[in-house]
Amino acid sequence: MSLLEVKNVSFSYEKNKTTIKGVSFSVEKGEFVAIIGHNGSGKSTLAKLLNGLLKPSGGEIIVGGYSSKDKSALFEIRKRVGMVFQNPDNQLIASIVEDDIAFGPENLGIPREEIGERIDFALRSVGMEKFRKASPERLSGGQKQRIAIAGVLALKPHILVLDESTAMLDPQGRKEIAEVVDDLRKQGVAVIAITHYMDEAVKADKILVLDRGEIAISGTPKEVFSQKERLGELGLELPLAGIIAEKLCARGVNVGGVVSETELTEALWKLL
Amino acid sequence: MRDLSFGSYFPAISFVHKMDARAKILIAVAYMVAVFLVTAFHFLGFGACLLxxxxxxxxxKVPFKLVLKSIKTIIFFVVFSAVLQLFFNKSGTVVFWVITDVGLLNAGFIIARIILIVLGASLLTLTTSPVELADxxxxxxxxxxxxxxPVHEFALIMSIALRFIPTLIDETDRIIKAQKARGADFESGNIFKRAKALIPVLIPLLISSFRRADELADAMDSRCYxxxxxxxxxxKMHFTLRDLLGVILVAGLIVGIVFLNNFYLLSELATIAGAL
Known part of the structure; x- marks a missing residue:
């Protein structure tokens, strides 16, 4: 059984105007799914549907056997699907790191001793053990966002949804978050990243391209980024490695249709 | 501007820092009651409070300088109250110009009272972090x-407010800079003009606060709140021997002052009776 199943989900904020139309996909254990699309394509709305912040107007979302149709299952769904948003400042609720991370487990009614263990675990997962007693105010953007992720991880979710969580960060901060995501996947946590950075999406196992609330293209990064014209129509670009590969091909250096950095290095090595 | 944010916590490991925040708040309140119990002309009670x-x-383990610094911020208030007493107290005999002996005494009395209360309050905020205070x-x-x-909700509101003070101060700075870049003038003109100039700062701040509140609510929901x-x-807070000692000390202070008040009263009654 999949960790998360989205079945023909639709949603509209206003009548006669659907924001999400018949979206279906599933997420497996440890899988990394990237959702991309231009502004207003419905990415963030889809994210909010995944953990029940919004209720689908059609179709259903099934998480660990709990359906989004069942109102009493909301708590169970949110326990399993953790969500990290764009602005770390608006997600931290306490003035001390450990108090903030304790917030989630406290809500679950976990005994005190175990909350301590979960704080240790969450801080270790994001590599912020040293900052347990620190004040988030004094941390960098990347560090703050790592604390926000730790706050969600303390709930021990099966799926982590990153809703443009790197959009406000500098390159260093984005790198920090990418490393955390890699570690989490090794632990079997599935990650759904909503992003407009193609270089992040290219690392995913599966990419969903959203356009006007519908899935326009889906598949592996290779499958998706090979459809350059279609992506252009949707207002999207290739990742940097893809652009370089394309230009190299045009100049007669045949590296093939590679899209990721590692593939590109690999192809270049072979040519040398 | 950041130092403005509610009290000036002085981190240290000390007897008082380790005390239970609940006990400290109660002791501080009891201490203030003690200061108020001291009646005029009985300055010995103030001595006990100062001690x-x-x-x-x-x-x-807080430097005296830091504690004394708190007086600086209220010095205007102290002087103002003292001056009022000096010039407008008409009872007693005139010592100099319009100043009477009772006025002098009352001025001193009020100065001592305000300073002692501020010292106690600042000691509380110096040794207790805002989070501990809220708890x-x-x-x-x-x-x-x-x-x-709704105690829990009330406490959560307090701690979220404390958490967002520095964030909103930063935001205010940013908006002021943005408006200045657009030619806004905050420095010239009279006080009304300057207050009016702040409107283009307050409105964006208000709107962004609502947006932040929305996002915070989503984040809290997502974390199963x-x-x-x-x-x-x-x-968890623990009431320990330390706290008991503090409570005994402040209780002793109050009892001592009450006793002192009544002792003077008794002795005065005795002298009156003797004179009769």
Whole structure:
């Protein structure tokens, strides 16, 4: 059984105007799914549907056997699907790191001793053990966002949804978050990243391209980024490695249709 | 501007820092009651209060300079109250110009009272972090749950407010800079003009606060927040011997002052009776 199943989900904020139309996909254990699309394509709305912040107007979302149709299952769904948003400042609720991370487990009614263990675990997962007693105010953007992720991880979710969580960060901060995501996947946590950075999406196992609330293209990064014209129509670009590969091909250096950095290095090595 | 944010916590490991925040708040309130119990002309009570603050400051390992700094911020208020007493107290005999002996005494009395209260309050905020203060207030209010007062929600609101003070100060700075870049003038003109100039700062601040509140609500929902029901607490407060000692000390102070007041009263009665 999949960790998360989205079945023909639709949603509209206003009548006669659907924001999400018949979206279906599933997420497996440890899988990394990237959702991309231009502004207003419905990415963030889809994210909010995944953990029940919004209720689908059609179709259903099934998480660990709990359906989004069942109102009493909301708590169970949110326990399993953790969500990290764009602005770390608006997600931290306490003035001390450990108090903030304790917030989630406290809500679950976990005994005190175990909350301590979960704080240790969450801080270790994001590599912020040293900052347990620190004040988030004094941390960098990347560090703050790592604390926000730790706050969600303390709930021990099966799926982590990153809703443009790197959009406000500098390159260093984005790198920090990418490393955390890699570690989490090794632990079997599935990650759904909503992003407009193609270089992040290219690392995913599966990419969903959203356009006007519908899935326009889906598949592996290779499958998706090979459809350059279609992506252009949707207002999207290739990742940097893809652009370089394309230009190299045009100049007669045949590296093939590679899209990721590692593939590109690999192809270049072979040519040398 | 950041230092403005509610009290000036002085981190240290000391007897007073380790005390239970609930006990500290209660002791601080009791101490203020003690200061108010001291009646005019009985300055010995003030001496006892001062001694109490001195002992607490030493036990808190807080530099005296820092404690005294708190007086600086209210110096205008102190001088103002004292001057009022000096010039408008008509009882007693005139010592100099319009100043009477009773006025002089009252001025001194008021200065001592305000300074002692501020010293006590600043010692509380110097030794207790805002988070601990919020937790302490929650602990003290806990019995109100009995009359259905939403103690948990109240405490959460307090701690979120504390958390967002620095964030909003930063935001205000940013908006002021942005408006200045657009040619806004905050420095010239009279006080009304300058207050009016702040409107283009306050409106964006208000709107962005609402947006932040929305996002915070989503983040809290995502972390399974469902009110105080079935909620556990990670940090637990412990009432220890330390706190008991503090309570005994402040209780001693109050009893001493009450005794002193009545002792003077008794002795005065005795002299009156003797004179008769």
């Amino acid at each position: 109490f603050v001195l002992i607490a400051t030493i036990a808190a 302490g207030i929650e602990g003290i209010l806990y019995p109100l749950k009995w009359i259905k007062f 469902a009110g105080s029901k079935n909620r556990t607490k990670y940090k």
